[in-house]
Structure formats: structure tokens, C-alpha cells
Amino acid sequence: MADPTEITTRGAWGPGFWAKFVATGLLLAVVVPVLNLGISPNSFAAVPDYIVPLLGKYVCYAILALSLDLIWGYAGILSLGQGAFFALGGYCMGMYLMRQIGTRGVYQNPILPDFMVFLQYKELPWFWYGFDHFTWTLLMIVLVPGALAFIFGWLAFRSRVSGVYLSIITQAMTYALLLAFFRNDMGFGGNNGLTDYKDILGWDVHSPATRLGLYVASVLGLGAAYLICRYVTRSKLGRVLLALRDAESRVRFLGYSVTNAKLLVFTLSAVLAGIAGALYVPQVGIINPSEFSPGNSIEVAIWVSVGGRGTLVGAAIGAVLVNLGKTWLTGAFPESWLFVLGALFVVTTLIFPRGVVGLVHQLRWLRPRGESAPTPVEDKPIAAEEQA
Amino acid sequence: MAARLLRQALVSLAALVLLLAVVVPARADDFANLVTSLASDTFAEKEQAIVALGNFGDARAVTILLALSDDRLRTGPNNEVLIVGSDDPSKLTDAVTGAPVKGIAPDSLTRVIVNNRLRGRIEAALGGLTLFSPDRNTRFAAARDALKHPSSEGTARLQKALAAEIDPEVRGAMQTSLLAAQLMSGTKDEQLAAIKGLSGVTDPQIKNLLDEFRAKPDLDPEVKMAADAAAASIDQRLRLVGIVANLFQGLSLGSVLLLAAIGLAITFGVMGVINMAHGEMIMVGAYVAYVVQEFFRAFLPPGWIDAYLVVAVPVAFLFAGLLGVILERTLIRFLYGRPLETLLATWGVSLIMQQAVRSVFGSPNKEVSNPSWMTGGFDPIGGFTVTWNRLYIIFFCFAVLGVLALILNRTSFGLHMRAVTQNRPMAAAMGIRAARIDALTFGLGSGIAGMAGVALSQIGNVSPNLGQIYIVDSFLVVVFGGVGNLLGTLVGALSLGVVNKLLEPVAGAILGKIVVLVVIILFIQRRPRGLFALRGRTAET
Numbered sequence: 001m002a003d004p005t006e007i008t009t010r011g012a013w014g015p016g017f018w019a020k021f022v023a024t025g026l027l028l029a030v031v032v033p034v035l036n037l038g039i040s041p042n043s044f045a046a047v048p049d050y051i052v053p054l055l056g057k058y059v060c061y062a063i064l065a066l067s068l069d070l071i072w073g074y075a076g077i078l079s080l081g082q083g084a085f086f087a088l089g090g091y092c093m094g095m096y097l098m099r100q101i102g103t104r105g106v107y108q109n110p111i112l113p114d115f116m117v118f119l120q121y122k123e124l125p126w127f128w129y130g131f132d133h134f135t136w137t138l139l140m141i142v143l144v145p146g147a148l149a150f151i152f153g154w155l156a157f158r159s160r161v162s163g164v165y166l167s168i169i170t171q172a173m174t175y176a177l178l179l180a181f182f183r184n185d186m187g188f189g190g191n192n193g194l195t196d197y198k199d200i201l202g203w204d205v206h207s208p209a210t211r212l213g214l215y216v217a218s219v220l221g222l223g224a225a226y227l228i229c230r231y232v233t234r235s236k237l238g239r240v241l242l243a244l245r246d247a248e249s250r251v252r253f254l255g256y257s258v259t260n261a262k263l264l265v266f267t268l269s270a271v272l273a274g275i276a277g278a279l280y281v282p283q284v285g286i287i288n289p290s291e292f293s294p295g296n297s298i299e300v301a302i303w304v305s306v307g308g309r310g311t312l313v314g315a316a317i318g319a320v321l322v323n324l325g326k327t328w329l330t331g332a333f334p335e336s337w338l339f340v341l342g343a344l345f346v347v348t349t350l351i352f353p354r355g356v357v358g359l360v361h362q363l364r365w366l367r368p369r370g371e372s373a374p375t376p377v378e379d380k381p382i383a384a385e386e387q388a
Numbered sequence: 389m390a391a392r393l394l395r396q397a398l399v400s401l402a403a404l405v406l407l408l409a410v411v412v413p414a415r416a417d418d419f420a421n422l423v424t425s426l427a428s429d430t431f432a433e434k435e436q437a438i439v440a441l442g443n444f445g446d447a448r449a450v451t452i453l454l455a456l457s458d459d460r461l462r463t464g465p466n467n468e469v470l471i472v473g474s475d476d477p478s479k480l481t482d483a484v485t486g487a488p489v490k491g492i493a494p495d496s497l498t499r500v501i502v503n504n505r506l507r508g509r510i511e512a513a514l515g516g517l518t519l520f521s522p523d524r525n526t527r528f529a530a531a532r533d534a535l536k537h538p539s540s541e542g543t544a545r546l547q548k549a550l551a552a553e554i555d556p557e558v559r560g561a562m563q564t565s566l567l568a569a570q571l572m573s574g575t576k577d578e579q580l581a582a583i584k585g586l587s588g589v590t591d592p593q594i595k596n597l598l599d600e601f602r603a604k605p606d607l608d609p610e611v612k613m614a615a616d617a618a619a620a621s622i623d624q625r626l627r628l629v630g631i632v633a634n635l636f637q638g639l640s641l642g643s644v645l646l647l648a649a650i651g652l653a654i655t656f657g658v659m660g661v662i663n664m665a666h667g668e669m670i671m672v673g674a675y676v677a678y679v680v681q682e683f684f685r686a687f688l689p690p691g692w693i694d695a696y697l698v699v700a701v702p703v704a705f706l707f708a709g710l711l712g713v714i715l716e717r718t719l720i721r722f723l724y725g726r727p728l729e730t731l732l733a734t735w736g737v738s739l740i741m742q743q744a745v746r747s748v749f750g751s752p753n754k755e756v757s758n759p760s761w762m763t764g765g766f767d768p769i770g771g772f773t774v775t776w777n778r779l780y781i782i783f784f785c786f787a788v789l790g791v792l793a794l795i796l797n798r799t800s801f802g803l804h805m806r807a808v809t810q811n812r813p814m815a816a817a818m819g820i821r822a823a824r825i826d827a828l829t830f831g832l833g834s835g836i837a838g839m840a841g842v843a844l845s846q847i848g849n850v851s852p853n854l855g856q857i858y859i860v861d862s863f864l865v866v867v868f869g870g871v872g873n874l875l876g877t878l879v880g881a882l883s884l885g886v887v888n889k890l891l892e893p894v895a896g897a898i899l900g901k902i903v904v905l906v907v908i909i910l911f912i913q914r915r916p917r918g919l920f921a922l923r924g925r926t927a928e929t
Binding site: 072078152155156158159160161163164165167168169171172173175176179180182183294295298301302305335338339341342343344345346348349350353 | 662664719722723727728729730731732733735736737738739740742743744747856860863864867898899901902905906908909910912913914916
């Protein structure tokens with residue numbers, strides 16, 4: 001069981017942490033751009049242009065994984081609809097990018113995106129208003145996933161839907177959104193989604209410089225998301241979350257509002273996922289309903305598992321590792337990817353429930369003095385034992 | 389489409405007609421004269437000839453009229469009418485006798501010219517002619533087709549055809565078409581009689597025809613009133629049929645959901661194991677049906693093929709059940725009490741199974757055909773067809789549910805199973821081998837999923853993604869109905885199916901489904917334990 005001393009706030013914000021945090025940040029946000037732009041493309045260490053958006057994609061996935069680890073690792077809420085919040089954030093950004101195309105579309109309509117002209121829309125649907133302004137878009141990227149999570153979470157946590165039931169209804173939620181966004185008359189481009197972007201804030205989305213900029217923005221986003229998650233989990237709220245993960249009824253009897261704590265962290269997590277989606281879309285150049293598919297959301301859970309649940313760092317590492325493997329395998333042995341992914345699900349849950357980070361920490365000599373250990377996660381709550 | 393089919397039927401009929409032509413030379417002179425006048429100089433004369441040929445009732449005219457409409461009719465040097473072969477333009481046959489003609493230079497032939505008005509006449513005449521075809525299906529199609537262009541000539545032809553017809557179904561169609569023709573072009577009395585006759589029919593086509601008729605100006609008020617009443621009564625019946633059809637489709641969808649969910653009700657409902665690979669067990673069952681079918685095709689006499697389904701059901705049960713036992717022994721038993729991890733691990737298993745099936749069988753859909761006793765359907769009240777495969781699946785699903793209820797409540801295995809799931813240490817203390825019961829229970833749930841797969845192979849595509857289609861739905865059914873409760877699963881599945889299909893005409897297929905999903909999500913908030921929540925001590929575990 002979780003030893004409370006392991007998550008003591010002492011040392012959480014000490015110089016040791018900041019040194020590592022800044023070093024990782026510099027490596028990702030400065031060294032990569034320098035290797036991309038600063039040295040000859042033929043050099044051994046050079047990062048070619050096509051790698052940059054790929055790295056940017058991984059960083060976005062890392063933010064998404066962080067957002068899931070925050071609720072799953074610390075509050076025991078396994079959301080199988082995390083991809084839905086990611087996709088909603090992505091759609092908000094996609095709508096902004098569509099409005100930026102202007103008359104450069106195939107039909108050259110100054111207001112309507114191509115697919116609307118094609119589907120014979122006469123005017124812009126009301127929910128597209130404002131998406132030509134970047135600030136409005138930023139606001140929506142936060143508000144839309146946040147509001148959905150707030151309403152959904154309020155309904156669910158208030159009536160104490162938890163555990164597997166919550167997982168199943170979050171899955172049903174993303175499935176319903178998948179079906180909805182596939183419809184042409186929803187006004188989001190149906191099956192094809194939103195694509196053919198031209199520029200963002202006046203910069204060409206296809207130019208290597210913009211892509212590098214987006215990559216750096218994603219890294220900064222990851223850093224901010226990590227700090228937020230770390231702050232939340234090391235705060236008093238974080239300890240309440242851990243407690244309710246392990247014994248929900250006991251926390252409730254002690255007078256804490258379980259509903260409010262869960263709701264707060266669930267909404268925060270959805271906002272982070274939305275931001276990840278918004279950073280993701282300009283780098284991959286398309287958003288379509290398949291991002292809502294239940295399979296995608298479950299995959300996020302495996303990133304977190306592989307990296308190590310309840311460790312934050314592990315979630316980010318897991319997202320990058322699994323996706324590196326995916327990129328390599330789907331290219332080299334396309335047939336084998338699903339076997340590997342399936343095996344990852346089985347092996348990590350069965351043999352390495354603490355993931356990569358847990359494995360590293362088990363090798364004692366690598367563990368620095370004073371740094372907090374990953375919180376061991378057991379699915380079996382005390383509450384269940386009490387009730388039995 | 390229908391016109392094309394009719395046309396194909398006509399062409400094949402033409403060959404038969406050529407034979408008949410030799411055997412039945414009766415009134416050959418009249419016929420020959422009419423054929424010759426097809427090649428007249430004016431369109432008016434041609435038109436007369438076409439109508440006359442149509443009413444003549446000689447099936448030989450089919451070939452000639454088809455050739456005329458296809459621009460393949462020629463006149464030779466001696467004014468004889470010739471047909472140019474459709475695939476070989478150099479082959480000529482005499483239109484009247486059907487005998488091959490040789491030795492005529494191509495440049496001595498004159499085309500018989502047709503215009504669109506004539507083509508319309510030809511089509512109507514052909515429709516009438518095929519009423520006399522020796523082939524029952526062609527006659528039936530022609531009788532249905534006559535409904536589309538009711539006319540006074542049609543009346544005469546239909547009366548003539550009706551007099552000779554013996555097949556009751558064809559007679560029915562002919563009578564309906566005859567009434568329609570009388571309605572559109574008959575006297576007042578005929579019209580009234582026709583309206584009376586038509587008001588008992590349930591056919592959207594008749595309804596359209598009546599509407600068209602009612603929209604005519606200067607109708608006799610009495611006739612109009614009768615027509616209005618008839619239209620109203622047809623409307624009402626159509627609405628009723630629509631509801632019945634929706635209910636049946638809903639029941640059918642519900643039974644499919646139920647089949648997919650019964651196995652889950654065992655593994656998730658009774659054992660509490662979240663098996664995300666459940667859908668893949670269904671998929672495996674469907675592939676078993678495919679393999680058994682191919683085995684029958686390859687190794688057994690062709691007459692036995694209809695039995696493949698009967699063999700496939702137990703084979704699928706055993707195969708999927710065995711897979712389930714293996715899965716439980718090698719993976720799931722290590723994860724009891726950790727539902728979220730079970731969910732992830734079994735999701736991994738489902739990915740592996742999908743890819744394995746894809747590697748063995750390939751991604752394209754496999755064709756599993758209905759045995760002959762499951763093809764087609766019947767029309768109980770007119771206007772919609774109950775297909776046999778869906779009806780059998782409804783029966784099958786209730787049979788499975790019934791047998792399962794018996795196993796759970798009446799056998800010692802069922803008793804042990806309930807004991808283990810309710811209180812494992814106590815059951816073990818009483819001498820029940822809990823681990824063995826776990827494996828068998830999981831195998832039972834998986835085996836039922838396999839049988840569901842065989843059933844689903846009869847109404848849908850068999851592809852590696854088959855299981856994914858049902859997994860979200862079947863979990864919702866189990867949760868909605870109340871976990872650990874077969875009755876709840878039954879009510880949950882059927883009500884979801886029926887509600888879904890009743891919403892479809894109002895909201896559209898996809899929107900209807902979204903509405904149902906949202907309603908279930910909201911429902912689970914209200915009653916987290918489902919429709920039929922277990923009460924008491926068992927509910928707490």
C-alpha cells in the first residue's frame with residue numbers, strides 16, 4: 001500500500017528537481033532545434049526536418065498521457081474517453097486553421113470552408129463563429145473539453161459511478177461522439193474531418209520553421225502540464241485523491257467531498273488533453289472522427305501503464321516509448337504491430353504493473369537519495385476489502 | 389433496376405419463344421401481317437402495329453419488339469422483316485419464323501426507325517406480352533410491372549391473362565394491376581369497384597397511384613369520396629405495418645444484442661471479469677461458421693451443405709469455450725480483483741486475436757451463406773417481409789437464454805458457479821474446486837459468444853473487426869440491464885433494440901444510436917446498478 005511518506009512534499013520542489021526539470025527542458029526545447037537548424041544536415045547528429053513534427057506528435061501524446069495519469073494513477077479514474085477530450089481540443093484548433101484558409105480553398109469561398117461549400121451550406125453554422133480569432137480559439141480549446149468533462153463528471157461522480165462502470169460510460173461517450181462527428185450535417189466535415197490547413201497565426205504550417213516552432217510550443221506545453229500535474233499531486237488535494245483512490249468510502253466518511261475532488265481533477269485532466277489535441281492538429285495536418293474511436297483512448301492507458309502509473313514522468317516516457325515502437329514497427333513489420341501492442345497490454349499488466357519507472361526504481365543503485373519513489377499502485381481498493 | 393431485370397428475363401424468354409414459334413403456327417398470317425406493318429413508313433402506323441402486337445398475346449413478338457427497340461430490326465429487299473443478331477451483327481433471322489437467313493448483302497437492308505414515343509409503346513407492349521410467358525416469375529414480374537402504367541389496353545390484356553392464370557400469387561398481382569388499370573381508365577362504376585377492391589391492399593405503390601388519381605381534376609364527387617376513404621384506410625394500414633415492421637426489426641436487433649451480451653452477462657455479470665476480448669470470441673465463432681461451411685463444400689456431398697450451420701453451432705461453442713478456458717487459466721486468473729487491469733490485458737488479447745485472424749484469413753470479409761432453409765422470408769400481413777434468418781436468430785437467442793437459465797438454476801455446475809461467485813472462501817471450504825469452476829464459467833461465457841458469432845455470420849459480414857462492432861453495445865446492455873442478472877440482460881437488450889429501431893425513422897440511423905447512447909449514459913448516472921439491481925449482500929461485492 002502507498003506509504004504516505006513517499007509523497008511527502010519535502011524535496012518535491014527542491015533544487016534537485018529543478019535541475020532535472022530544466023535539463024530535460026533544455027534538451028528537448030533547445031538542443032533539438034539546434035541540431036535541426038544549427039548544424040549541417042549531413043552531420044551525424046543532425047535532426048532532419050521530417051523528424052521534427054514526429055517528435056512534436058510524441059510530445060503531444062506525452063501531454064495526453066500525463067492527463068490520464070493524473071486521474072488514473074492518482075485518483076483511480078480510468079477514463080476510456082480521454083481521446084475524446086484530445087479530439088475536441090484538436091477540432092477547436094482545426095476550426096481555427098480552417099478559417100485561416102480563406103479564399104485559398106478549392107472553392108475560394110472567403111467564409112465557408114471547402115467541405116461546407118461542397119455540402120451546400122449557405123452560411124457558417126453558429127458554433128463556427130469566433131474561430132477566426134486565435135484568442136477565442138484558445139478559450140474554446142480550454143472550455144469545450146473542460147465543460148464536457150465537468151458536466152459528464154458532475155453527473156457521474158455525483159451518483160458515485162466509479163471503477164469499471166465509469167470506464168464503460170466514458171467509452172460510450174467517446175463512441176457516441178465518434179458516431180456524431182461522422183455525420184456530415186454536424187458541420188465538422190464528417191468522415192474527412194478538417195484538413196488542408198494553410199497557415200497558423202500567419203506562418204505557413206508546412207514550413208520547417210513553423211514546425212519547429214510548434215514543436216517547441218509542444219515541449220513548453222508538456223513542461224507546463226507536468227508542473228501543473230506535479231503541483232496538484234503534491235498538494236493537499238493530491239493526497240485526498242490518493243486516499244480516495246485507495247479507500248473512497250473512508251475518505252467520504254472523514255468529511256472530504258469526494259465528488260468535488262474527483263470533478264476538479266477530471267476537468268483539469270480533460271483541459272490538458274484538449275490542449276494536447278490542439279497542439280497535435282497543426283503538426284499532423286488533419287483532425288478527423290477516428291480520433292474519437294474507443295481504441296485510441298484505450299491505447300493511451302497502455303502508454304501510461306508501460307511508463308508507470310502514478311508517476312507522471314512515467315506516463316510521458318511511456319507515451320514516447322510506445323509511439324516510437326509503433327512508428328518503427330508499423331514501418332518495418334506492419335503485420336506485427338498489433339501483436340506487439342496486444343502483448344504490451346498483457347505483459348505490462350501481468351508482469352510489470354509499475355512500468356518502466358518502477359523497473360528503474362527497483363534497480364536500487366540508480367535511485368537517488370531524497371527523490372520520491374513512484375507511488376505503488378494497487379487496483380484492489382481497501383474499500384472492497386472492507387465491504388467483503 | 390427492375391426494368392433491367394425484366395429485360396434480362398425477356399431476352400432469355402426470347403430463346404424459348406423461338407422454339408414455340410415453330411410449334412404453334414396458329415393465326416400465323418395475322419401475326420405476319422402485324423410484323424410487316426411494324427416496318428411501315430409512318431410512325432402512326434408503326435405505333436398501331438406495336439399496340440396490336442402487344443394485345444395479340446403471342447410471345448414471339450417479344451423478340452421482335454426488343455429488336456425494334458434496340459435498333460436491330462431491318463427490312464430486306466423483298467420487304468421481309470429481319471432481325472440482326474445482338475452479339476453478331478452479320479447474323480440475320482427472319483422475324484416471323486425465327487429461321488436464320490443467309491445471302492443478303494448488308495447494304496440492301498433498311499433500318500426500321502423508332503423514336504422515343506414508340507419506345508414507350510414498346511415497353512408497355514412488352515409488359516403486357518410477358519403476362520403470357522410460360523415462366524411463372526416472368527409473369528409475376530410483368531403483373532407487378534403493369535401497375536406502373538395502367539391503361540385501357542392494359543385492362544384488356546390483364547383480363548385476358550387473368551383468365552388463363554392459375555398461380556394464386558400471380559393472380560393476386562394481376563388482379564391488383566387490373567384494378568389499378570380500371571381505376572385510371574375505366575367507367576365510373578368500374579372506378580368505384582376498383583377503389584373498393586384496392587382499399588384492402590397494403591402497398592405503398594397503390595397508395596401513390598390513388599393519390600395521383602385523387603389529384604386529377606374534374607373527378608366525380610362520389611368517386612372522389614370513395615377514393616379519399618380508401619386512401620385513408622390504406623394510410624392507416626401502412627402506418628400499422630410500419631410499426632409492426634419496426635417492432636420486428638427492433639426485436640431482431642435486440643436479439644442480436646442479446647446474443648452478443650449473454651456471454652458477457654456470464655463473464656462480466658456473474659464473475660465480474662471485464663473481458664474486452666469478448667467481441668473477439670464472437671468473431672472467432674463467426675470464423676468457425678466459415679471454416680465449417682468451407683469444410684462441407686470441400687469434403688462432403690453437395691446435398692449436405694444445408695446442415696453445416698447445425699454443425700457449426702456446437703463446434704463454435706466448443707472452440708470458443710476452449711479459448712476462453714485457456715485465456716482464464718493463463719491470464720485472467722492472475723488478475724481477479726483488479727478489474728481495470730483485466731480490462732487492459734483482455735484488450736491486448738483482443739488486439740492479438742484480431743491480428744491473428746487477419747494473418748490467417750486476410751482482412752477482406754468472408755462470405756458465409758445462409759443455408760436454403762434460412763434464405764428468403766414470408767409476408768405475414770402484407771407490405772413487409774419477415775426474413776427467415778432473422779426469425780431463426782430470435783428463436784435461437786431465446787433458446788440459448790433458456791438453456792443458460794436452466795444450467796444456472798438447475799444443474800450442480802450452476803449451483804457451484806453461483807456459490808463460488810457469491811462467496812469464494814466458503815464455497816471452497818464446502819469442497820467446491822473454485823479454480824476449476826472459474827475456468828468452466830469463463831469457458832461457458834466464451835462458448836456462448838462463439839455461438840453468437842455463428843448466428844451473426846448469418847446476417848452480417850464476417851471480418852476480423854466483427855467483434856469490435858458489438859463490444860461497446862454489449863457492455864452497455866449488461867450494465868443497463870443490471871450486472872449479474874440474466875433477466876436484466878434480456879430486458880436491456882430487447883428494449884435497446886426496439887427503442888433504437890423505433891427512433892430510426894424519426895431521427896435517422898446514426899442520430900438514433902447516439903440518442904440511445906446518451907440516454908444510457910444518463911440512465912447509468914441515475915441508477916448505477918442498472919435496471920434490475922441486485923439487492924442485499926451480493927450487491928456489495
